[in-house]
Amino acid sequence: MKITVINGTQKKGVTYNLKEAFLEPFRNEAEITEFYLPKDGPGFCTGCTQCFRDNQDLCKDAECVRKIEKAMLEADLLVFTSPAYVFHTTGAMKAMLDHFGYRWMPHRPAKEMFGKRAVIITQCLGAGGKSTAKDIADSLSWWGVSCIKRRSFKLMSEIDWNKIPDKKRNEMTSKLISLARKMKAIDYSRPANTGIIVKMKFFAVRMLQTGLGKDNPEYTDFKYWKANGWLDKTRPWK
Numbered sequence: 001m002k003i004t005v006i007n008g009t010q011k012k013g014v015t016y017n018l019k020e021a022f023l024e025p026f027r028n029e030a031e032i033t034e035f036y037l038p039k040d041g042p043g044f045c046t047g048c049t050q051c052f053r054d055n056q057d058l059c060k061d062a063e064c065v066r067k068i069e070k071a072m073l074e075a076d077l078l079v080f081t082s083p084a085y086v087f088h089t090t091g092a093m094k095a096m097l098d099h100f101g102y103r104w105m106p107h108r109p110a111k112e113m114f115g116k117r118a119v120i121i122t123q124c125l126g127a128g129g130k131s132t133a134k135d136i137a138d139s140l141s142w143w144g145v146s147c148i149k150r151r152s153f154k155l156m157s158e159i160d161w162n163k164i165p166d167k168k169r170n171e172m173t174s175k176l177i178s179l180a181r182k183m184k185a186i187d188y189s190r191p192a193n194t195g196i197i198v199k200m201k202f203f204a205v206r207m208l209q210t211g212l213g214k215d216n217p218e219y220t221d222f223k224y225w226k227a228n229g230w231l232d233k234t235r236p237w238k
């Protein structure tokens with residue numbers, strides 16, 4: 001199986017060690033591709049909107065975005081990690097997610113995303129781990145992913161991995177190992193079920209695209225939806 005990991009920090013701190021604990025059970029059999037942000041990610045979105053209006057390849061960061069997207073589309077399992085920075089995901093992760101705004105459902109979602117599984121691992125000192133996970137889950141859901149498992153941790157005292165008491169470290173890693181075992185037992189030849197929330201988003205956007213196409217049949221997103229057959233009977237899920 002293939003796993004693609006997007007690390008919201010390049011620091012080898014708590015987030016890194018929790019992610020390593022999650023990946024450990026997969027190490028012998030999975031092909032794992034990792035991106036560490038910001039070093040392996042795109043720069044900031046400058047708001048040129050060429051990806052939405054015309055073609056994502058016109059983005060100044062297109063080469064980097066294409067590389068990350070290819071790894072995500074080829075993966076059976078997506079893993080996102082982030083510490084909480086002021087109650088949210090890191091700026092580096094946000095900068096990466098902004099570049100996939102054109103893949104949100106109201107624009108041009110990739111059909112491969114609808115059958116994917118994803119895991120989000122976040123942690124914080126005291127508060128903000130859940131809102132950090134939500135930042136990432138919002139994008140995943142609007143990309144079409146339904147199967148999203150979240151694990152958020154609160155350290156509450158020590159933030160240096162090597163100084164965190166063994167009991168606390170074991171408590172966190174054993175939760176992640178248990179999730180890894182569950183995710184490992186999945187038959188990845190079968191796509192994940194598409195849930196009601198993603199389906200509702202799809203049908204709402206389908207109505208929107210139908211209207212937009214009537215006003216302007218040359219509209220980029222409308223042409224994409226039409227070419228995929230989503231305005232007729234075809235659906236991006238199985």
Ligand SMILES: Cc1cc2nc3c(=O)[nH]c(=O)nc-3n(C[C@H](O)[C@H](O)[C@H](O)COP(=O)(O)O)c2cc1C
Binds near residue numbers: 084088123124
């Ligand atoms: C810029 C910045 C903002 C932070 N904001 C929060 C926060 O809102 N809530 C919180 O509990 N911890 C916050 N922290 C603490 C980190 O989430 C915490 O130390 C985390 O364990 C760091 O993970 P790392 O070792 O992977 O870098 C912040 C840290 C930084 C550097």
